[in-house]
Amino acid sequence: MSHWIIAPVILPALLAAVTMLAFRHHILLQRVFSTAGTVLLLAIALGLAVSAAGGTVTVYDLGNWPAPFGIVLVLDRLSALMVLLTAALALGVQLYAIGSGWDERGKHFHALFQFQLMGVCGAFLTGDAFNLFVFFEVLLIASYGLMIHGGGPRRLRAGTQYVVYNLLGSTLFLFALGTIYAVTGTLNMADLAVKVGELPADDTALIRVGAVLLLLVFAVKAALLPLHFWLPESYANAPAPVAALFAIMTKVGAYAILRMYTLVFGPEAGIVAGSFDAWLMPAALLTVAVGMIGILGARDLGRLTAYAAIGSMGTLLVAVALFAPGATTAALYYMIHSTFATAALFLVADMVMERRGADGVEIRAAQPIPQNGLIASIFFISAIAMAGMPPLSGFIGKLLVLDAARDVPGATTIWAVILVTSLIAIVGLARAGSTVFWKGYGIVTDETDTAPAAPTRGGGLAFVAAFGLLAPLVGMTLAAGPVTAYLDATAAQLYAPDAYLDAVLSGTPVKAEEAQ
């Protein structure tokens, strides 16, 4: 019996609890243990990814109760990938939080951080719809705590909106689960897939409502228009490392959509045809548009990044909404890319704001900040990535998405929206970047060469973290071939769910080849 699958959930939970119990007043110990824990999580995630790479679906029956009666965790290529992504992002973000001193500005940063990781990893690993709800709650409440970390009126106000809006989503989640359970009598995803496939014609109206409501819940998390309203304010006002970590939170929504709507309400499940597929793509396109327009219209760097996050989620959801293996490969590639790019952009925004002082949030000229060139280069790289310009992964991701959308109805619209909004993003980012990083030199009068005072915080570790988050973008570009090959296999596994179903419902690991 291998227990490694559950480690990404148990490890952060234990770590957080121990932190609260033993050294809640000791920041150094918190940093050491929390970082060690995240490193360990990354190692475990790597191990899981390797074990899932061969196509094996591994199932973990919690409490030793067989599916569908107990809760199961399921490790396949997709869940392993998502956990790995989470761990890698978390490590970078955590180092930045420590390097910039953000973790000291309120109580319980590290405990909440680990709880958050637990929630995210659990959401990726679980094979049970209700358990997914539980992990959504864990990550929601932990993220709320992190969001208002450090306090301040603006942040608290934004936090209230965040939590209230997401509680609306949670309530809807319960409605959806109730509906689905009332029809099928089960909550295990694999079992649901089987049951939905065999559903009598009389029950289709209710199951369609359930499927759509559930999708809307995930859409809230994924910031799909018009359910994205929680995002701009909260991301713009959240502490930077937290906002950077939140790059994975929207992906939880995207992941859940991919999982549930390939496995349970997949393309073969004809009974949901004509429900969400009628509006998902237009909504995703609108999301791209509103996000990218927001970049151009943003008055401060925080919002700029928040809207960039919305825009990239839109692009991702466009690929998701195509619901075909090639498109899903593109979606996964873009998802990894956008996670790191968004996170890096949030960190740059923070570096600027920290150095500019109290009124430096706005996009306007100010005295050049210390380390202007270095920070400008991080901004330039992450902006390129975000806008989907070569040579970084954003461009390849966008090419993959465009390529995947080539033969579907409405391809022209999809292409036009993605390309035109890219231009808007480029213009917006160029404006913001040149104003923030260049324009200040124009107003310097006599002290151009006097070295500005060294920054009070945000030394080496913060930069290591920021560049560390950009490294995967470079890696994904150089190794685009192997990466897409792996993602292609991941997507293929999603669209051939037999192995998943067999593994969960028979309780033994099943290789994809054997299942077919």
Next chain:
Amino acid sequence: MPLYLIAALPFLGALLPGLMIRAGRNSCAWATGSATLLALIGLLTHAPAVFRGEVIQSRIEWLPMLGLNANFFLDGLGLLFAGLILGIGLLIILYARFYLSREDPMGQFYTYLLLFQGAMVGIVLSDNILLLLIFWELTSLSSFLLIGYWKHLPEGRQGARMALAVTGMGGLAMIAGMLILGNIAGSYDLTVILENREAIQGSDLYLPALVLILLGAFTKSAQFPFHFWLPHAMAAPTPVSAYLHSATMVKAGLFLMARLWPVLSGTEAWFYLVATTGLVTMVIGAVIALFKDDLKGLLAFSTVSHLGLITMLLGFGTEAAAAVAVFHIINHASFKAALFMTAGIVDHEAHTRDIKRLGGLRHLMPITFAIAAVTALSMAGIPPLNGFISKEMMLKETTYAVWAGNAWLMPALATLGALFSVAYSFRYIWHVFMGPARGDYPANPHDPGFGMWAGPALLAGLVIGIGLAPFVVEPFVNLVATAVTGQDPDVHLKLWHGINAALYMSVAAIVGGAVLLASHRGLESVWKRAGPPAAKAIFDAIIDALVRLSRAITETLHDGALTRYAAIFTVAVAAAGLHAYAGGVAGAPTRDMTPITGLPFIGWVLLVVATGCVVAFHHHRLLTLVLMAIIGLVVAVGFNYLSAPDLALTQLSVEVVSIILLLLALNFLPEFTPRESTAGRKLRDGVIAAVAGLAVTGLAYGMMVRDFAFPSISDFHLANSYKGGGGTNVVNVILVDFRGFDTFGEIIVLGIAAIVIYAVTESLLRGPVRQKLLERQPNHALAGDAHPLMMVIATRVMMPIALMVGVYIFLRGHNEPGGGFIAGLVVAIALVMQYMASGFDWAAERQRVPYHATIAAGVLAAAFTGIGAWFNGLPFLTSDFGYVRIPPMNEFELATAMAFDLGVFLAVVGAVMLTLESLSRISRRAGYEVSEYPMDINPAREDGTPQGEGR
């Protein structure tokens, strides 16, 4: 040297300048130059093979799924362009070494320059159009950095942004075009695409692909109406202008048109789009150039004009015209790069580029004058220079072109363009160098050092050399033209073509140009009055409008009103749900309706009335809380009535705890919520709420009147609760065993909620709120005795009983209604009562368990119970149970689930108490007195005076 290495060398070299600048400016320039030189040598080693007609290839698989591969190939066209890029690059590096001042960060400059160079070499060597796209966009990005190099200049920033916006737009259009093109050809490899002319031109998608690709080429090569970015890019340092905006980057568009010439050209669409655009650009550019007072502005528009000329030649679609285009590309690169460098020299030495402030420099800067004169005359097309030959050939080609049945339009307009070209070329010589020397230059102009004029001088030599001996380059031109068109055009380059139409046109242009220059002053005043508006103003207005529009959209959409967000949410959800429902089939009810009996009816009425009252009185916060308590109680009773005692118990204790905590919080809030909604908004929200409520009702009804479509999993739980879980209370076994993992998650949620509340209070109390609290006046006069005797006594008496009840509920949980969650709430209530009676601090002093630790201990207990199963080789949370007998007790059951439940218990107690603690910290800050004694009036105390009298 393999081709990928040639393309990679500048990129690798880009790492050097930033480091080498520490060793000095010369080392930096040398390092930069050697990277370029190495690449150039590598390129030239392939030259013999290319001249033999071979095509050198190098292939690396990159992203095979998409067809994006790092494939390169080198033929004549690639050799020409790569040679231009690297060769002129070398000269520019030399020139820039002396051009840049000490204040300019040279390391950055050379880094950007090499990045750009690499991108350009990549474009011209790519054998994969997706790879080409990558390099294409890279040139936009690196030129953005180069144009904005002087960060302090607003022109630099704006020019950089404008260039990026325009060329970026073209690049994005080209992405679409290339994807379509590759799709038609079935491959993204150029070598394959070039062999599929019929398939491509026969496809329905040919026209969209052509238009999109041409958008890319036209924006990059500054063709009308996208020409306006180029002059503004002149804010860059002159080496950049000379390199990017004359010799290389702006030729990328021409390169692309030449590269794809075999498959795209020859159609009517191609002719009308390309040749017309080229002609218009040529004339307009030439006209504007004449009226530019900025030296670099003049050269910029002359570049626009010449790019138009070459575009037009490519647009003709004949092999001969294409060969002329190739020849003119070579000539233009030679004279224009040199001209830019001379402009830079003038600027560098005279400290101005304004023609109006110059003149007479011939005496002061003879070398510069000589170079400028030779190259400018070549630009004007004066024999015996190379510009003359290609201009003659161009004019000749126009005489074959028929535009919409009109045979004279093209030659006439081309002659007009040439005429203006002569005029501005002459002006460059006449108004800058000729005439008397002036005494009011901003600086003392003199010839620069050798390093600075060596490059342009070399190019001027080429200008003369090619002009006098064109046959030397003839094989090369034929080679390149063959690469472009696919067949040898067999061009013969001669200085003297005899007396023909082209010669007449040429003479007309020269004479007319001279006349034009002579009347420049008069023409200029006309131009100033009637000339076209500045493109920059239009561009800026468009961008500003876009920004304003974006801002308006963004800020209108996200106005920060939570109520509106919630309304949109509700409407969206209801609409999507109804839409989904309408598309499916809802079968007839399978369950009978139960008759309405007394108790449920009363409960229903209470619920409805209480809910209605909440709507009516929600401004009164305390009253709302009471009404909510009623609703909660009715729900609890309902649970009990529907045979769910566990839920009823839970609901009851949750109600008690949450009402107490809410009361504490209400203490610090105004009694009434302000009335803010207008009648219209109330109506809107009322309608939305009603519709959503009805939809939920319908959904619930739909669920309740039908059975499960399949046997539900509950049957298994009922059957296995005792057998497998060791408990007869199925609800509890589900909570701690079947779905213990959910519970594990939920106690963590509870714990997190508590520490979040703690953290919020902490940060609140550190902020401005603290002062507010200190100054706070309570809404009402407080009761005289804060800690009443009766209450204290009663709670003390109740505490052991309540604790006992808690333990009892905990222990019976596995088999009877109860369990850790309820027990935790009951115990928490027992403790909360003490706090209420005697005040938080008094009670806290007597009970020193840190609640953080209680929560953590709970989570750990639950987790370790789960982990315990690992040692038996079983999954997390696998339970075990057995029956033990400890005399004198009866046999009883011990289950690991109980340890898990203990974790739940601890987490619940800790969470409630921590919340209470956090809230009472606020009240302490608000000036409530801390009581030394358990109660205000103590009969046992000597003084017997009430504490806190007068409050």
